[in-house]
Amino acid sequence: MKKTVVFSLLFIIVATVAFADLTDGLYICAWGRGAFVPLWYESALQTYGKDPIADIDKKDAFKNGIGVTWDPLSQPRVDFRIMGFSEHVGFVVHVNSELALNYPGNGDNGAQLWVKPFGNDWLKMTVANQMVDDSLRGKVATDTGFENFILGGTMLSLKNKDMEPLNQDVIFNRFAGGRGSKDRANASNTSTHINSALYNVFFLNSSPIDGLFLGLMLQGDYPKTELEESWRQVQFGAGYQIADIGHVRAQFIGGYHGKYEYDPEKSVDPLQPSKIEAAFAFTMVENLVVDLGLKYWFPVTTISAAKSERINFRGIDIGLGANYGISDFNITFMGQVKSLGGYGGYSMDLAHVDGNDKSADSLTLAFNLIPSYDFSFGTLGLSMMLYTKTAAKDTEGNEMKDSVFTQWGAGAFYKKGFGKGYIKTGVTYTSAPIETRVLPDNKTETGANGRYQITIPIIFEYAFF
Numbered sequence: 001m002k003k004t005v006v007f008s009l010l011f012i013i014v015a016t017v018a019f020a021d022l023t024d025g026l027y028i029c030a031w032g033r034g035a036f037v038p039l040w041y042e043s044a045l046q047t048y049g050k051d052p053i054a055d056i057d058k059k060d061a062f063k064n065g066i067g068v069t070w071d072p073l074s075q076p077r078v079d080f081r082i083m084g085f086s087e088h089v090g091f092v093v094h095v096n097s098e099l100a101l102n103y104p105g106n107g108d109n110g111a112q113l114w115v116k117p118f119g120n121d122w123l124k125m126t127v128a129n130q131m132v133d134d135s136l137r138g139k140v141a142t143d144t145g146f147e148n149f150i151l152g153g154t155m156l157s158l159k160n161k162d163m164e165p166l167n168q169d170v171i172f173n174r175f176a177g178g179r180g181s182k183d184r185a186n187a188s189n190t191s192t193h194i195n196s197a198l199y200n201v202f203f204l205n206s207s208p209i210d211g212l213f214l215g216l217m218l219q220g221d222y223p224k225t226e227l228e229e230s231w232r233q234v235q236f237g238a239g240y241q242i243a244d245i246g247h248v249r250a251q252f253i254g255g256y257h258g259k260y261e262y263d264p265e266k267s268v269d270p271l272q273p274s275k276i277e278a279a280f281a282f283t284m285v286e287n288l289v290v291d292l293g294l295k296y297w298f299p300v301t302t303i304s305a306a307k308s309e310r311i312n313f314r315g316i317d318i319g320l321g322a323n324y325g326i327s328d329f330n331i332t333f334m335g336q337v338k339s340l341g342g343y344g345g346y347s348m349d350l351a352h353v354d355g356n357d358k359s360a361d362s363l364t365l366a367f368n369l370i371p372s373y374d375f376s377f378g379t380l381g382l383s384m385m386l387y388t389k390t391a392a393k394d395t396e397g398n399e400m401k402d403s404v405f406t407q408w409g410a411g412a413f414y415k416k417g418f419g420k421g422y423i424k425t426g427v428t429y430t431s432a433p434i435e436t437r438v439l440p441d442n443k444t445e446t447g448a449n450g451r452y453q454i455t456i457p458i459i460f461e462y463a464f465f
Helices: 002-017 227-232
Strands: 026-042 061-067 077-085 089-096 111-115 124-128 131-133 175-177 201-206 212-219 235-242 246-253 258-261 275-282 288-297 300-303 309-312 316-326 329-340 364-375 378-389 405-417 421-430 434-438 444-448 453-464
Touching: 131 201, 175 212, 175 235, 212 227
Parallel strands: 258 300
Antiparallel strands: 026 061, 026 077, 026 453, 077 089, 089 111, 111 124, 124 201, 131 175, 201 212, 212 235, 235 246, 246 275, 275 288, 288 316, 300 309, 316 329, 329 364, 364 378, 378 405, 405 421, 405 434, 421 453, 434 444
């Protein structure tokens, strides 16, 4: 009851001040998104290009839905952040309604307290239950929410096949932590995830000269977290803005590397590897931003109870984003290559124990192209997306044809801005996945395996900053 009263008062304050500054050092801002899908059509099921056998699979499906664009289980996101600051101290409280209003700190930036001991940007120390910092994050994204209805998003509950939304973290991960989860082994175990195995964050950052940013993030749940575990999941990064040229960045995100004796009582399964990242954003040409990022995953050797060894190398990920805008025309592109040179499989199931491993992971390729044009009545645009995976190889070097996967989608949208927000709608088409299966006689069948989908999403978004 007390929590309900407290948050009712907070909402009254928010409504009263209408997002204006309360004092010189205290203000409120907010961001939110919701989606309504009045028509959500799914075709009859295809099985590797063949018609289904069951009557229920022969039927088309007509649905609708309401939620956010990134999670089919969440409510529309309505959030606000209260921020206070002075020369030396400050705080942030980030609350959203997506799950429950009685859990403060539920937003990405959680509940934070920070101190600047010298009253400047030479040193800033932050403690938080969870937080994100975008200072070094990638500069380009095509994950606008509408794209989640074309391909690669979770609201349509597509078969993800290790696909990820093409957001800024594909190029270079932001600092993010404190979202403790038992199935996570480090602060960023895919190209985009910001989950970790630990709770609570200490973030130290410094900007001693113009253009330079240094950051160090540790996580730990006092007094449960062992020192070794906290430092194993450390995230350290640096970036420098070169005037009129671009932004160079590099970082280390901790996980596992080297040899580990697998202990089911202590180890997180799977043992997610450490990685290093490097990126450069080119900004020399007017109206053009090109951001290229590379991620190298360290190999992990797992030693079983029987002392056999399995090696897993997730390879190299490459992300490229580009945006060009002139007058009313804008075009944005993102592409990603994942698992370049990888072997052993993410779960380490394929690796030979005798060192004669000839396996190779599937190479994942993705791209998204969004051209748009601003008219007096709003913005019209197209979005085209493709994901494909090559055949993996087993430990003998033979192609695993059933690992091949391709899916594509396209959409046309209309967007109308309203100062502090916008409405965006359109029509999208998502193909059924094209997959291959190996039959008992070693022959293969390739074709559509699933349902193609047509949706008409209506997306609302606001931003009071």
